[in-house]
Amino acid sequence: MDKAYDPKATEAEIYKLWEQGGYFVPKIDKTKEPFTILLPPPNANADLHLGHAMYVVEDILIRYHRMKGDPTLWLPGADHAGFETQYVYEKALAKEGKSRFDFDRKTLYKNIWDFVHQNRGTMENQLRRLGFSLDWSRNIFTLDPKVVAIVYQTFKKLYDDKLIYRGMRLVNYCTKCGTGFSDLEVKYEERKDPLYYMKYGPFTIATTRPETKFRDTALAVNPKDKRYKKWIGKTLDIQGLLGPITMTVIADPEVDMEFGTGIMKVTPAHDHHDFELGQKYNLPVTPIITFKGRMDFSWFLAKKDIPEKYRARAELYHGKKIAEVRPLMVEHLKEDGLLVKIDENYTHRIGLCYKSGTVIEPLPMQQWFVKVKPLADAVKKAIKEKKITFVPKRFEKLANQWLTNFHDWNISRQIVWGIRIPVWYSVEENPKLKIEFRYEDVTVGGEIQELLQHNPQSAGDYRTFKGNTNRAHDENYHVKNFTLEEIQNGIQSVQAPPESTFVISADAPGNNYLQETDTFDTWFSSGQWPFATLEASPFKGDYEYFYPTSVMETGYDILPWWVCRMAMLGLYRTSRVPFKTVYLHGLVRDAKGQKMSKSKGNVINPLKMADMYGADALRFSLIFGTAAGNDQSLSEDKIRGMRNFANKLWNIGRFIQMNFDAAKAQNITVPFYNEAFHKTLTNPNDKRIITEFNMMKSKVGKYMGNYRLSDAAQTIYDFAWHRIADVHLEKNKERFKAGDPQALAVLRHLYMNILKLLHPFMPFVTEALYQKIEGWDGTPLIISSWP
């Protein structure tokens, strides 16, 4: 044996041995209860970071149960990570000077597919590098056809149960990313913005967004507010920048009398709160901002007999960005004497796109929603009945809080990379269907139904396609023969008005159908992971045997996004909880307790650490001295310290081997330790260390059962290093050297069992050492039995 342990020389070999030996594949035994964990699927296209390395918790539990003889499954997978991935891909496109709008839908999807699959193997090899004993024969991807089919079934069932509805709602829209988001994905930031006080008929109102006031539909006051009582219910003509607007004064108790002037304008199309008021009082939703984040005054310019002054203004505003138009409007307000004052020190919180940092624009849109409350209530009940328990316990409270506060879940995303919503609109039945269509770098809006109705059966005869009239007059516009397939692929978006009818189906119900262009929020599919993976498994009976899973282990930061949704959808689809225990780990921070980020340059790359100090050292340092659910600081020093421990184990092994070799040379036979042998023990040192070991062992067993992995790790660490190496070895050195069979037998027994106890934590070095032990029976440590 070498003087020092060299992880590089052993780890890859050992992983191969395990994988090829088929030890990661569960040994199904119907008489035993299985132990199952699903790996939270990492993004298929991304490298692993330290957060992923925390999956070591799962590997420890898996290896522990495997050694205990439970049929054990740890199922790996990859997530398509819809928006995240498309975002990364678009950034790569931007570097080439391109954007997603340069491709039709099908090509874009295929390009992203290729992009993801080029990178996917990297992530999987990194999981291997860390020693994770995943059953690769069951590896699965969120876009595998079987998974998609299951997601579709869920959607259909939800719809049939009236838990999914389509509705015009204000969505959190990022005009830069071109998609809407769920509430969870909006980040807030404190900003100082001017608060404009402006004359509004007989009132003064305060607003930070003067640009939306052109489409105000009402004024609202608090019914208790004496100042405005006489106006309630009255209809007024209010002088604005583009002439008078007619609106009614409504009373609603939600209006804060203290804020600003106590009177608020209601803009249902661009404010969540106003939208709700609008719904309550039946106000029209009239947008003035487009999905590109530009001002839209076409509604005004289409009017007849507009005074020239106002027409000029509207033309000036039209098509401009909000930031450009706001100062112009302020100028015009001053000009007209409508501006009362500006409060420059007003701070408020505004919503930002969590990805691009763009201001989120609430815009009205037809979207698909999941009615969350019935689903969430079922989960709350299951938690109350202890069908799901949390480690640590406090997360139960948090989960309940989440489940209580969830709004209806917007599952529509205006992106291509994902599972397309299986909704089909009949072109014939929905004459108002609007499509955006792109070909040959020309985006055409138009009435495709005319085209499709002409000859829906035969492809290749769509010359009658007119496109929109503006384009038709454009001499650069080319009419081309489109096939039906080309039309389907070239569709940028289908906008179906509220009254549209539709069919839910995985495939086109007929030729005259166009599919919804939105895709599902990634979490809608990953929320079905537990049953979807097991149902889609290539091995028959997996779902029946392994579902529900035993432990769901993940970072606490995705408790609401993922864990709660899995619980909701799992319970809904299978009537059983998808997992019995939820173990949540904390964030890994840098040595100073700061969040790791690329910009701070304090990121520790787990793969680099594994290369430098060994995967075992990295694994151990992530467990050692940390508590479930708490953030932890990780320094390279700590990893180095754990590397030293691996080396200590190595050298105990080396010491043992040298002494066994010496004994062999003298023809001394060392017996194996067993109960009968134990009775023949005479030396008090041997007896005592065995007793101590047995106590330590039962302590470790108890800790493992309670998910107290850090305590288990520390207990073994302490015993191996400070009890065995520092004391027992030193005190009995002469006996070992003399080849005392009893002493050596006891030592070998202790050592073998320490390696076993330690194996879940440090699988590589323990396996390597175990196989070197004199008299090894040929069973790899990974499948040997837990002491």
Added chain:
RNA sequence: GGAUCUGUAGCUCAGCUGGUUAGAGCGUACGAUUCACAUUCGUAAGGUCAGAGGUCCGAGUCCUCUCAGAUCCACCA
């Protein structure tokens, strides 16, 4: 506004349902070592467990309040 977490040795953190002299890793000081390991060994210094009050025979551990830090959610123009 609501909620959660954290505050224990110089640093980073353990400490389960309250019970003997409060622990680890790293760091520090001094010393040892060709004998498994310098990725080593020994010895030592270092904490009024944020503060105050309370419950208890007994509290770092439970309760209340205060202070400090972090995080999450909601969000009023």
